[in-house]
Amino acid sequence: MKRHQITIVDIAKELNLSKSTVSRALTGHPSVNAVTRQAVLDLAEKLDYQRNMLAISLVTRKTNTIGIIVPEFTSSYFPNITIGAQEVASKAGYNTVICQSNETYETEVANTKVMLANQVDGVLVSITKETKNFDHLKIFQRKGIPIVFFNRVCDEMDVPKVIVDDYDGAFRAVNHLIERGRKRIAHLSGPPSLKISEKRLNGYKAALRKNNIELDEDLVIPYDLNLDKVHIYVNHLLNLPHPPDAIFAINDPTAIEIIQVVKKRGLQVPEDIAVVGFSNDFASGLIHPSLTTVSQPVKEIGGTAAQLLIDQISRDVSEWKSIIRVLKTELIVRNSS
Amino acid sequence: MKRHQITIVDIAKELNLSKSTVSRALTGHPSVNAVTRQAVLDLAEKLDYQRNMLAISLVTRKTNTIGIIVPEFTSSYFPNITIGAQEVASKAGYNTVICQSNETYETEVANTKVMLANQVDGVLVSITKETKNFDHLKIFQRKGIPIVFFNRVCDEMDVPKVIVDDYDGAFRAVNHLIERGRKRIAHLSGPPSLKISEKRLNGYKAALRKNNIELDEDLVIPYDLNLDKVHIYVNHLLNLPHPPDAIFAINDPTAIEIIQVVKKRGLQVPEDIAVVGFSNDFASGLIHPSLTTVSQPVKEIGGTAAQLLIDQISRDVSEWKSIIRVLKTELIVRNSS
DNA sequence: CTGTTAGCGCCTTCAT
DNA sequence: ATGAAGGCGCTAACAG
Numbered sequence: 117m118k119r120h121q122i123t124i125v126d127i128a129k130e131l132n133l134s135k136s137t138v139s140r141a142l143t144g145h146p147s148v149n150a151v152t153r154q155a156v157l158d159l160a161e162k163l164d165y166q167r168n169m170l171a172i173s174l175v176t177r178k179t180n181t182i183g184i185i186v187p188e189f190t191s192s193y194f195p196n197i198t199i200g201a202q203e204v205a206s207k208a209g210y211n212t213v214i215c216q217s218n219e220t221y222e223t224e225v226a227n228t229k230v231m232l233a234n235q236v237d238g239v240l241v242s243i244t245k246e247t248k249n250f251d252h253l254k255i256f257q258r259k260g261i262p263i264v265f266f267n268r269v270c271d272e273m274d275v276p277k278v279i280v281d282d283y284d285g286a287f288r289a290v291n292h293l294i295e296r297g298r299k300r301i302a303h304l305s306g307p308p309s310l311k312i313s314e315k316r317l318n319g320y321k322a323a324l325r326k327n328n329i330e331l332d333e334d335l336v337i338p339y340d341l342n343l344d345k346v347h348i349y350v351n352h353l354l355n356l357p358h359p360p361d362a363i364f365a366i367n368d369p370t371a372i373e374i375i376q377v378v379k380k381r382g383l384q385v386p387e388d389i390a391v392v393g394f395s396n397d398f399a400s401g402l403i404h405p406s407l408t409t410v411s412q413p414v415k416e417i418g419g420t421a422a423q424l425l426i427d428q429i430s431r432d433v434s435e436w437k438s439i440i441r442v443l444k445t446e447l448i449v450r451n452s453s
Numbered sequence: 454m455k456r457h458q459i460t461i462v463d464i465a466k467e468l469n470l471s472k473s474t475v476s477r478a479l480t481g482h483p484s485v486n487a488v489t490r491q492a493v494l495d496l497a498e499k500l501d502y503q504r505n506m507l508a509i510s511l512v513t514r515k516t517n518t519i520g521i522i523v524p525e526f527t528s529s530y531f532p533n534i535t536i537g538a539q540e541v542a543s544k545a546g547y548n549t550v551i552c553q554s555n556e557t558y559e560t561e562v563a564n565t566k567v568m569l570a571n572q573v574d575g576v577l578v579s580i581t582k583e584t585k586n587f588d589h590l591k592i593f594q595r596k597g598i599p600i601v602f603f604n605r606v607c608d609e610m611d612v613p614k615v616i617v618d619d620y621d622g623a624f625r626a627v628n629h630l631i632e633r634g635r636k637r638i639a640h641l642s643g644p645p646s647l648k649i650s651e652k653r654l655n656g657y658k659a660a661l662r663k664n665n666i667e668l669d670e671d672l673v674i675p676y677d678l679n680l681d682k683v684h685i686y687v688n689h690l691l692n693l694p695h696p697p698d699a700i701f702a703i704n705d706p707t708a709i710e711i712i713q714v715v716k717k718r719g720l721q722v723p724e725d726i727a728v729v730g731f732s733n734d735f736a737s738g739l740i741h742p743s744l745t746t747v748s749q750p751v752k753e754i755g756g757t758a759a760q761l762l763i764d765q766i767s768r769d770v771s772e773w774k775s776i777i778r779v780l781k782t783e784l785i786v787r788n789s790s
Numbered sequence: 791c792t793g794t795t796a797g798c799g800c801c802t803t804c805a806t
Numbered sequence: 807a808t809g810a811a812g813g814c815g816c817t818a819a820c821a822g
Contacts, residue, residue: 134809164592166569171799174507175814195532214551230548232503255501404741460815471793484791508815512798
C-alpha cells in the first residue's frame with residue numbers, strides 16, 4: 117500500500133549534500149555550483165524523481181492551476197473553449213482542472229468547493245442556466261482568487277468577462293432572414309436568466325424594428341435549452357393560424373433540433389421555413405440542409421479568458437481590472453435560410 | 454499578494470480547542486462531542502473555511518484525483534468518454550484532471566509528468582497515434598500508481614483495459630455492406646501502431662473472407678488520421694481503374710470527410726459509393742446522407758475505465774488485476790449504405 | 791472525548 | 807556556494 121516516493125532527501129543523501137542545495141539545483145537557482153547541479157539533475161533523472169507539486173504548492177501558496185467550470189460538454193462549443201483556454205494556460209505554465217456543472221446550480225456550487233479546496237490560482241466560469249444566486253462565486257473574490265467569466269457571465273460581479281457581440285450577431289442573423297424575404301420570424305430564445313438570451317433577443321427585436329416589422333410576441337418563445345422540448349415549441353409555432361416563415365434559434369443545437377422537427381413534419385427547410393442558429397458548432401456544416409449560423413471564435417474565447425485570468429493572477433488584488441472583452445461574430449450563410 | 458487563508462488553527466483558537474479536535478470534527482470523526490463538532494462546523498461555515506486539500510493530500514499521501522490523458526477533443530468521442538469517467542469518479546469521491554496529448558508523443562510524455570507531479574492516485578490513458586515507446590507510462594506502474602487504458606491501449610503493459618469489440622464491429626459493418634450488394638469494399642484504415650486499427654482491419658478482412666471476396670490490397674489504405682489528407686486517399690481510390698463501390702472508414706470523422714469528398718466529386722452516397730464509419734459520433738446522424746456506423750457505448754467506456762481504476766487504487770499493488778473489459782458495439786444502419 | 795507530538799516534501803530565510 | 811532551521815496546513819499515532 118505504501119509506495120516509496122523518491123524525495124529530495126534521497127538524492128541529498130546519495131550525493132552527500134544538504135536538502136537545500138538539492139532543492140536549489142532542482143529549481144534552477146543560480147547560486148549553485150555547476151558540477152553539483154549537474155550531479156543532482158542526473159541522479160534525479162536516473163531515479164525518475166518528480167517534484168511533489170503538492171508540497172511545493174503548500175509552501176509557495178501557489179498551485180499554478182486554473183480551474184474551469186463549464187455548464188456542459190455535449191455540443192462542441194464548450195470543449196473547444198477549453199481547448200483554447202488550455203493552450204494559453206499551459207504556455208504560461210498553468211495546469212487546468214475542468215469541471216462540468218451539468219447545467220445544475222448544485223453541481224456548480226460543488227464545483228466551486230472543489231476548486232477552492234484544491235487551491236486553484238484562479239477560475240474561469242460560464243454559469244449554468246439555473247444560476248441566479250452568485251454567492252458561491254463571490255467567495256473567490258473575497259478570498260483573493262481571481263475569477264473570469266466567459267460566454268455566460270454574471271452581471272452582478274465586477275470582474276473580467278469575455279463575451280461575443282451577441283446583440284449584433286443576432287441582429288445580423290435576423291436582418292439576413294429579412295433580406296431573404298422572410299416576414300414572420302420566430303425566435304426560440306434561451307432562459308431569461310442568461311444574459312446571452314437577453315442580448316440575442318434584443319438583437320432580434322432591433323432587426324425587426326429596423327425593418328419596420330412589428331414584433332409579434334407570440335413568435336418569441338423562451339425555453340430552458342432542454343433539447344427534448346424543442347419539438348413542442350416548433351410544433352406549436354407551426355400550428356399557429358399564422359405560422360412563421362423562419363425561426364432564429366438561440367444556439368446551434370436548438371437550430372439543428374428544429375430542422376429535424378420541421379423535416380419530420382414533412383416541411384422543407386428553407387423553402388417552407390428558414391432556420392438560423394448561433395455558434396457554428398461542428399455539426400452545423402454537416403447537417404442537411406447545412407445551417408446558417410453566427411459563428412463565434414470559440415478557441416479565442418477560451419484563450420482570451422485564460423489570458424485575462426492569468427493577468428489577474430499576477431496582479432495584486434488591489435489592482436484587479438474588470439475588462440470586458442467583446443469578440444466578434446460572423447454570419448455564416450448556408451442552405452437553411 | 455498574500456491572501457490570508459482561514460485554517461484549522463484559526464478556528465481552533467476562536468473556539469479554544471486543539472487543532473486535532475477541530476480536525477476531527479471537520480473530518481467527521483465519531484469520537485468528538487456533538488456540541489463541539491457543531492460549533493466547529495458552524496464557525497467553519499461562517500468563515501467560508503475550506504479544507505486545504507494540498508495539505509491533506511501531502512500527509513495522507515492520497516489526492517483523490519485521477520488523471521485522464523486523451524489524444525484529442527475534436528470529435529465528440531473523447532469528450533463523451535471523459536463525461537462517463539467523471540461521473541463514476543466523482544461519485545466515488547475522486548476529482549479529475551484531464552490532459553489532451555494533442556496526438557503527439559511529446560505532449561503525452563509531458564502530460565504524464567504533470568500527472569506524476571500532481572500526485573494523481575491513478576491514470577486513465579488512451580495513447581496518441583504516435584506513441585510507440587511506453588516508458589513514460591511504465592513509470593506509473595513502477596511508482597505504484599495504477600493505470601488503466603481505454604480505446605487506444607498499450608499491448609506491452611499488463612494492466613486493465615477497456616475496449617470495444619473492434620474486430621466484431623468491423624466485421625459486421627463490412628458484412629452489412631456485402632449484404633447490400635457491395636463487391637469492392639475499400640478500407641481507410643488507421644495507423645498500424647494502433648491496436649484498434651489492426652483489429653478493425655482484421656474484422657474487415659474476415660468479413661470479406663467469409664463472403665468469399667478476395668482481399669484487394671490496393672483497397673486498403675492505412676492513414677495517419679489527419680483529416681486533411683482524406684481527400685487524397687479517396688480521390689486515389691475513386692481514380693482506380695476498378696474503383697470501390699464502398700468504403701469502410703476507421704472512424705466517423707474520417708467517414709464524414711469521405712462523404713464530403715465524394716459529394717464534391719459529384720458522386721452520390723450511397724448510390725455510387727457507400728460509406729460506413731465507426732463510433733457513432735454526434736454529427737453522424739445529422740450529416741447528409743446520415744452515416745451508417747458502428748456505435749460504441751462511449752460513456753460506458755469512460756465509466757468502466759474509471760471504475761476499474763478506482764478498484765485498482767483501493768487494492769494493494771500486489772493484488773493488481775489486469776482485466777480486459779470488452780464492451781459491445783452496435784451496427785447503426787442509416788442512409789450512407 | 792481531547793490534547794500533544796511528529797511529521798508529509800518542499801522552499802526560504804538566515805547563517806556560514 | 808552550501809547548511810541548518812523553521813514552517814506551509816493538515817492528519818495520525820500516542821497519550822491521557
